[in-house]
Amino acid sequence: ELARGMPDELIFFKRNLEARLMVYELAKEVKVQDLWRIFSVFGGLESLSIQEGDDRYAFVNFFSTASANHAFSELGTESGERNAGAPSLYGKQLKLRRRYTRRDREVGTRCDWLSASEAVALANRLFGFNGWLSSVRELQPLVTVQVASHGGEPGQGLEYREARDEARAGTLEACSHVALADGFVRSHYFAIVRVEVPRFGLHVTGRAYGLCCTRHLAGAPIEAIGTAKKAAVNLARAAALRRVGVVLLEGEVRWGHALPQEEEIETSIVWEAPSPMPDKSELPNRCQGDDGGGGD
Numbered sequence: 001e002l003a004r005g006m007p008d009e010l011i012f013f014k015r016n017l018e019a020r021l022m023v024y025e026l027a028k029e030v031k032v033q034d035l036w037r038i039f040s041v042f043g044g045l046e047s048l049s050i051q052e053g054d055d056r057y058a059f060v061n062f063f064s065t066a067s068a069n070h071a072f073s074e075l076g077t078e079s080g081e082r083n084a085g086a087p088s089l090y091g092k093q094l095k096l097r098r099r100y101t102r103r104d105r106e107v108g109t110r111c112d113w114l115s116a117s118e119a120v121a122l123a124n125r126l127f128g129f130n131g132w133l134s135s136v137r138e139l140q141p142l143v144t145v146q147v148a149s150h151g152g153e154p155g156q157g158l159e160y161r162e163a164r165d166e167a168r169a170g171t172l173e174a175c176s177h178v179a180l181a182d183g184f185v186r187s188h189y190f191a192i193v194r195v196e197v198p199r200f201g202l203h204v205t206g207r208a209y210g211l212c213c214t215r216h217l218a219g220a221p222i223e224a225i226g227t228a229k230k231a232a233v234n235l236a237r238a239a240a241l242r243r244v245g246v247v248l249l250e251g252e253v254r255w256g257h258a259l260p261q262e263e264e265i266e267t268s269i270v271w272e273a274p275s276p277m278p279d280k281s282e283l284p285n286r287c288q289g290d291d292g293g294g295g296d
Helices: 032-042 065-075 102-107 116-127 164-169 220-241
Strands: 009-011 020-024 045-051 057-062 095-098 133-141 144-148 154-160 184-197 202-215 244-249 252-258 267-271
Touching (some): 032 045, 032 057, 032 065, 065 095, 116 252, 184 220, 202 252, 220 267
Parallel strands (some): 202 267
Antiparallel strands (some): 020 095, 045 057, 133 184, 144 154, 184 202
16 A cells, blocks of 8 residues: 555665665564565665664665655654554564664765666666666776886886777787786776666666786786776676666656766776775776767
């Protein structure tokens, strides 16, 4: 019955920091499935977890603020006292309040996107495993130039620059990795991934960098190259999904649309070296002269 009054939802591939509720003073018998059954009727749930302890409580994270507000109005009270209309589980009536963690306050209204794996999991839930597809449109190594560190020893620092246009023109050869004097291998890749949702005629592209540094042992160059490629592709796929907005009506996906593409491009770093991880601000974060990653 509650689902019939559920408002339309616009879901993005990010965490909604204003759509989190806390259910506290739970009976010890309460399971995640029990709470999921109660709260899922109000809208799509990003996650639901129970925290064990002397005072058991749960975090309920919705995708939309409207869904969280609807659930809170039906089951909670602003004073934190029990709502007479809230159901009981194992003899204890549910007690709700809005929950903002210290991290929430630090993040504020900043967009908190889902990770690559979380984005794929949400796409599977919304569109079905066979309802969407992704393809790699471009996967190129970046030219990596070895430079001296402050101490004058070679191989301790790297200078990154994009040279895909030069590589295409044959004037410069892009290398897949570089072996350093400190016994490590660094590999840096750029990827463009296209995501399609045939049901809605939707197609978007995402762009990302992948950087890996691992010790130079037997087979290490291959491992570093493979890891950098995978990091770039996974993050580019997530970047494409971030451009997708999904409309839910009474809990069912009814429509999807593409959002504008961000100019900033993220880097996924897998760093296994003891030396400090490079500052992302010093790495390439824009795609210069790219003709394959525009909004489509």
